[in-house]
Amino acid sequence: MSEELTNDANDTDRVSRLSTASPDSAAADAVVREYEERYRGPREEKPKRREIPRSYSTLRVTDDEKLWAAVAHGSIWITAIISVITVGTLVPVSVFIPLVIYFLFRKRSDYVAFHALQAFVLQLFGTIGAFLLLVVGGTVWAVGLVIALLLMVVLIGFILVPVWGLVGIALLLATALMPLASLLYGTIATIETYNGRDYRYPFISRWVDRQLAGGFLNIV
Template sequence: MSYPGEGAPLSPSEERTWGMVAHIGVLVAAWFAMGFLCPLVVWLLYRSRSEFVRRHAVESLNFQLSLLIYAVVAGLLIVITFGLGVIVVLPLAAIGAIAALVLIILATVAASNGRDYRYPLTLRMVK
C-alpha cells in the first residue's frame, strides 16, 4: 500500500503546480483562520517527492506561522494597553493584510515560473 507522500518524483509541471498551491491555497484556508493548513498539507504530502515543492511549502508555512504570531502579539498589545493599542494595531493590520496578499501573489508567480521565493520578515521555524 502506498501513501500520497511516497512514489515517483514529480514532473516539473507538477512541481510548479504544487509549489503554487502551497502559496495561493492559504487564501482559501485563511477564511477559516487557518492559513497555515494548506502549506502544511502540501509539505506533508510532497516533501519527499520534490525538493522544489518542499522549499515552497516550508517557505509558505513559515510565513503563515509568522503572520499568526504577529497577530497574537498584536492582540496581546491591545489587551495590555487596555484597548489603546487598537489605535496602532488596526492601521498596521490593514497595511499588513494588503502586504501579505501582495507577497502571496508574488510567491505564487515565482512558483509558477519555477523560481524560489523568500518572504520578508518571516521567522524560519520549519526547516
C-alpha cells in the same frame, strides 16, 4: 668500585638538575607568554562549522513541482476568503493547507517542500500572528489607557492620553497590515513559483532554509 658509585651519583644529580626547570627558566617562560598575549593577542579558537543552507535549483524542476509550489503559496487566498466568510472561525484549519503539501512532498521534492513550508510560516504570521498581536497588544494598550486616565488627576495624564491614543492607532494599523502584507507576498510567490522561479520571503526563507538543512525538520 667507590669511584664508580661516585660517578653514578654525580650523573644522577646532573640529570636531576637538567630535568627540573629552574625558577629563572619558569619566569622567562611566563614573560614570553605575557609578551605574546599583549602584542599578538590571545589565541583565537576556530569557529565551529555552521550548517550551510541547501540550495533549491530550478533547473530540473518539473511542471508538476511548479504547480504544487504555486498551490501552496496561493492557498493564502483560500485562507483570506474563508476568514471573510466565516469571520475567521475556520482560519485555524485553512492555514494548514501548505503544511499538508509539505508533508506530501518533503521526501519527493526539496523545491515543493521548501516553498510549502515558506507558505505555511507566512500564513501563520498573517493570521495567528496578527490575532495574537491584537489580543496581547490590545490588552496592554487598555491597561495603559486606564493608567493614563487615572494620571489625569495629577495633570500628566492629559499628555499621556493623546499619546496613548496614537499608540492604539499604530497597533490597529500594524494588525491590519500584517494580513494584507502576507496576502501580497503570497500572491507574488504564487506567480513566481508557477513560472519556475525560486521566490524567497524576507526573513522567513532563511529560517526555513536552515531548518531544512540541519534543523529539526530535517530529521522528522
